[in-house]
Amino acid sequence: MQNNTPNNTPNNTQVLIVGGSLVGLSAALFLSSRGVSTILVEKHRGSSPHPRAIGFTELTLEHYRAVGIADLIPQARPDIRLRRAKVESLTGRWGEETPWTPGQAEPDKGQVSPCTGAAIAQDRLEPILREQALHRGADLRLGVELLSFAETKNGVAAQLRSRDTSEIYEIRADYLIAADGADSPIREQLGIGREGVGFLRTIRSVLFRCEAAEPYLERGIQQFEIEQPGFQAFLTHYPDGRWVLMFSDDEERSEDQLRSAIRRALGQDLPVELITTGRWEMAGRIARSYSRGRVFLAGDAAHQLPPTRGGFGANTGIDDAYNLAWKLDLVLRGVASPALLDTYSAERQPIGWLRHQQTFARPDYRRWAGDRLAGEPLYGAEAMELGQRVSSKAVISTDEGLPPAAHPDAWAGQPGVRAPHVWVNADGRRLSTLDLFAQDFVLMSPDIRWINAGLAVAREQGVPLRSIAVGQQVCFPEDRSFEATFTVSPQGACLVRPDGVVAWRAFGLDADPALILCRSMSQILGRK
Ligand SMILES: Cc1cc2nc3c(=O)[nH]c(=O)nc-3n(C[C@H](O)[C@H](O)[C@H](O)COP(=O)(O)OP(=O)(O)OC[C@H]3O[C@@H](n4cnc5c(N)ncnc54)[C@H](O)[C@@H]3O)c2cc1C
Missing domain, CATH: 3.40.30.120 (Glutaredoxin)
Known part of the structure; x- marks a missing residue:
């Protein structure tokens, strides 16, 4: 599948994507589905063995449906919601269930979308995206790293290095998408600043299997806030049988210490198979602009948010890519003026910011924002996913004073809002x-x-x-x-x-x- 040598490969493309994780791959899929020539470079040779994202919303699945791949991704039952409870341990005493949006019952899915969303681990979804993007003609180069780039008169020139051969070569593209993650070297080179609550803390995690723990999921709760004297952690489950335990400190643990912590979280000495460990930064940072010249930021490069039950990480990034793909297509075909591309940042940056505010106004993360977000209206999951409103020159609206989001049933064809599913x-x-x-x-x-x-x-x-x-x-x-x-x-x-x-x-x-x-x-x- 991969092609990581420059020999006999084209070094010109319409769109160069840097970063081959969920957002870069989705961008490659959406662009290649439209016939836009696309090269994607990813410095790693495959998916990370420690998956992060698992929850994919109805909107994300709608985008995948639009390009004909939704049937390849097992969708959730309409009545399934991500549920979380405070517990002493998985097998010990369970306390109250904590809602994502207090005071709002989450309705069953299935009325407002033809899709129900999916619970699939990132390292299971990425191979599907890779295969489908490739099938549509995207040129995916794994093990290839962007070293530097410069904007030229008519495009972008990028210096790349193959990690297999160490060969350095250049690709010229009309446009560049930076899907290179929260630390985005491209965003840094462009000097685009970020705003938000900033760094929160570093999280360590351990991924493991424990078949004997599976029956405890039968009550429908998948996420557990473990609270014991001297031990706080977060336990969650991937539908493929893997569990992840996240620690609230940045300590490196030996295998024995990991096993002991898992035992405490489970509350019993159940047979456990360790898979791998992870370390990542929890932060809230939104880029002030999502584009400069011919370069567009998408995904965590544009908005870094902690994992939430709203799925505001990868889902937001996949929606960025969907917003950008048709605009690039029409500009590259000469149907639209390059001015259409200015509407990408105009539409997406406020969405990123709204998601930042919604994250830190909710009980899960409120303590990190202090009183700053007290009184911020909370929009329910359906409103945030299917009822957001965008505003730009690519929308002709005479309606003023409309909220930035509302339940899809509250909208009826207002410009700037997703057209209803019927x-x-x-x-x-x-x-x-x-x-x-x-x-x-x-x-x-x-x-x-x-x-x-x-x-x-x-x-x-x-x-x-x-x-x-x-x-x-x-x-x-x-x-x-x-x-x-x-x-x-x-x-x-x-x-x-x-x-x-x-x-x-x-x-x-x-x-x-x-x-x-x-x-x-x-x-x-x-x-x-
Ligand atoms: C524990 C956890 C759980 C989460 N759960 C969810 C969830 O359920 N739902 C959800 O929507 N989100 C979730 N998220 C967030 C989600 O994982 C991220 O938002 C998502 O991975 C961002 O994707 P991305 O493609 O923008 O960036 P990344 O996944 O960070 O990928 C960036 C890629 O760019 C590559 N790269 C960087 N620099 C270069 C370079 N110079 N050359 C070539 N390649 C380069 C990197 O190797 C990397 O593969 C979760 C996050 C965590 C930590």
């Missing part, structure tokens, strides 16, 4: 509306005059715009009409971006539908 009938097939929004811009209207306008704009402007006649090509169910879903009249229309975000809508018919649509598309594409 099961519709398209040519006799049952589809999610989201399946319609996976590639191009989509104009939907029950009124043929809007549809004709959409067809004319696509033809005359060379814009990838699909026009869908509601009631003919797509039928909404009686209890969720198109008009109610998008808050428009039967003469209205709604324009959805290639990333499934509502770009613009018209409540009724305009005097010149083609003109207004043409103007809207031009603004969104940064053509004026």
